[in-house]
Amino acid sequence: MPRQARGRLPRRLPAAALVALALLLTTAVAVITEHDPGPTRYLTDDRGRALFLHGFNTSGSAKSDPERLPWITEEAVQREYDLMGTNFVRLLLQWQALEPEHGVYDETYLDAVAERVDWYSERGYHVLLDMHQDLYGRFTSPERHSGNGAPEWATHTDGLPVEPQEMWELVYLEPGVVRAFDHFWGTTGEHPELMDGYAAAWAHVAARFAGEPAVIGYDLMNEPFGGSLQGPDFESGPLAELYRRCVARIREADQDTWLFVEGQAVGVNWGTPSALPHLADPREGEPRIVYAPHAYPLPMDLGQPYAGESRETVDTSVELWSASVRTTAERLDAPIVLGEFGLNVSREGATDYVARMLAETEQMAAGRVYWSNDHDGWGPWADEELNPGPLVDVMNRAYPRAVAGDPLxxxxxxxxxxxxxxxxxxxxxxxxxxxxxxxxxxxxxxxxxxxxxxxxxxxxxxxxxxxxxxxxxxxxxxxxxxxxxxxxxx
CATH class of the missing domain: 2.60.40.1180 (Golgi alpha-mannosidase II)
Structure with a gap:
């Protein structure tokens, strides 16, 4: 759930929240011990080689940019490669920029996205197009003080309030935000056009980028949130239905691109299992569905550093996350890409934590995308002149970009x-x-x-x-x- 500047949950959660969390984690352990993940699966290229994806989200700046585009320049793409040898980018899209009016798509915006895809393509990158949302969208309040994602025409709060919060994540619990999600997911039964409109928007993107070799996939929704419907009921119900609709519409235009899905962010990001069901892929040949969860270990979200006594606690949380992810990927019959992980690199133990996550994904044979390459203290840059910060040395590591067989x-x-x-x-x-x-x-x-x-x-x-x-x-x-x-x- 990032982040121009990622907030943290309160250090002391209410007693009821602690009980609920304990139940969640207990259930997670039970589920994990009941299932033994099967053989590792891989993303592959057109030669059949297993791909190892290593890169950055680009970028949180797109959330506040007037044109909804990341700050990145072609020179900065080259700078990133020269310093860190990355081969992957999760490039943020905005539904509100793509479809400002219902059924009307902004081709100028897509032209700008395509230009940035070309910058990466010319340097051998794989590009994942991510339909990003946080807090549903900025139109949930008249002041437009929080959120990004959904256009105004798709936002229905029924006049319920949305107040800003010191910890931005808590805006998810504001009545107007919950109602906007409920309308989108069909929980209210009043706006069935919204999910279909979202799937149609993806179909338009797929038609534009089908055949573009650099575009390896589409991330169907960033960090889904179910509004008043949570947990397995949300993931196996309306979230799975949205994915089915998007997959069907995308495959009408694009048979080859990989489709990335995420579970409910609340819980899954911490390490609890996802209840996403298996999703069929109607393409000819092997399915191309990717499980792309995020990782923000709960101890660190509660303010603990990756240092001292809390380091072991964080490691336990990471191991729980890894086991849960493998279990879910087995059910989905999908390879794994860690779609987001990161932190303010000035925090104690920050670079050690990043190295820990890089090693974990290598053991899982999973791709990974760090959040993000912004100039906000989380990214690799010490300043806007792109001088390297402490993250550069960690991210600039030897790795296999492609393997001519099944990696063991x-x-x-x-x-x-x-x-x-x-x-x-x-x-x-x-x-x-x-x-x-x-x-x-x-x-x-x-x-x-x-x-x-x-x-x-x-x-x-x-x-x-x-x-x-x-x-x-x-x-x-x-x-x-x-x-x-x-x-x-x-």
Whole structure:
């Protein structure tokens, strides 16, 4: 739930809230122990290679920008790659900018979005288009003091109040915001056109970007909130229905792009399981549904740092989140991308926490997108001149961008600057494995060793010094045969 400046929940929750939270967490543990997640699934490219996505949300600034566009420039995209070697961006869209009037789409706005997609495309990025909302939208109050997302024509509060709050998340509980969500989800039965209108807006976006190779997916709704309907009833009911409608409409225009879904943010962000049901994908071939939850561990939301005695508590929360996410992804039959995680990098232990989450996602074989690349204390920049801040060193790490088979293990020893990737040959996969190697870890070059099946020696490699990407081609081997690529400093 971010964030131009992310607020925190009160350090001391009311007793009733603590009891409810304890019940939620107890239920979460019970669900987790009853299910053993199955085999890991991956996003793949058009060559069948498993993709590892590493990048930033771009950006919270779009929420307040008059044109609803992020601050990013083409030069800044290049700067980000030069300093951190990212290959992924979650690019924020605004429904209110896309469809300011019911059924009328702003093509000038989409042109501006397409221009930014081109900036990333020219540098080899994968782009996820995210239909972002917080607090439903800015039109829930006459003062327009809170929120982003829904256009005015889709906002119905029935005159109920929406007062600003010191902690922005609490605006979700304002009567007018709850009523606006209830109308959208059909809980009131009075505005059935809203969910269909939202799905139609996605169909329009899909028609515009179908065939654009850089656009890897669409994030159907940022951090859904059910209004007066919460928990499993919301996720398995109107939220799943919205996703089904969006999937159906998008597939009319775009058969290939991956569709990213999130559970209810409240609880799921902390580590409780989602109740999202399996979602069918009508495309020809294998389904392309991605589970893309966010992670904001509850102890840190309550103000605890990733340091001292609270570090172990945060680690436990992360482990709970990871187990819950795997369980949900198994039910969805979906690969995992961590759609948001982050914090103010001036907080004690902040960079250690980011490194912890990067390591966790590598163990899960999941992509990850940090929130965000703004100049607000959370991002990688020390100032608006894009001088690097402390986050840059953490995000600039060696990682596999694409793996020519089924990844089995990623071992990244940051102290030794050693990256090892073990994978199994899979039929139908072509192209090399790609490894990003930052200059900070490999200032004098690298040494590559390859453990190949039956001692095969027909593997080759190429080094792109400008992009700092190592391409390792492993053409031999039967399905199931294993390769291990290991890179250490030269």
């Amino acid at each position: 293990e990623i071992d990244h020893d940051t102290d030794a600057a050693r990256l090892s990737v073990r994978f199994a040959v899979r039929e139908g996969v072509s192209g090399p494995t790609e490894l990003y190697l930052p200059e900070t870890d490999y200032p004098d070059g690298f040494d590559l060793s390859v453990a190949a099946p039956d001692g095969a020696k027909d593997w080759t490699f190429e080094w792109d010094a400008d992009r700092r990407v190592l391409f390792v081609d492993t053409p031999s081997g039967a399905p199931g045969d294993e390769y291990t690529l290991t890179v250490v400093p030269g």
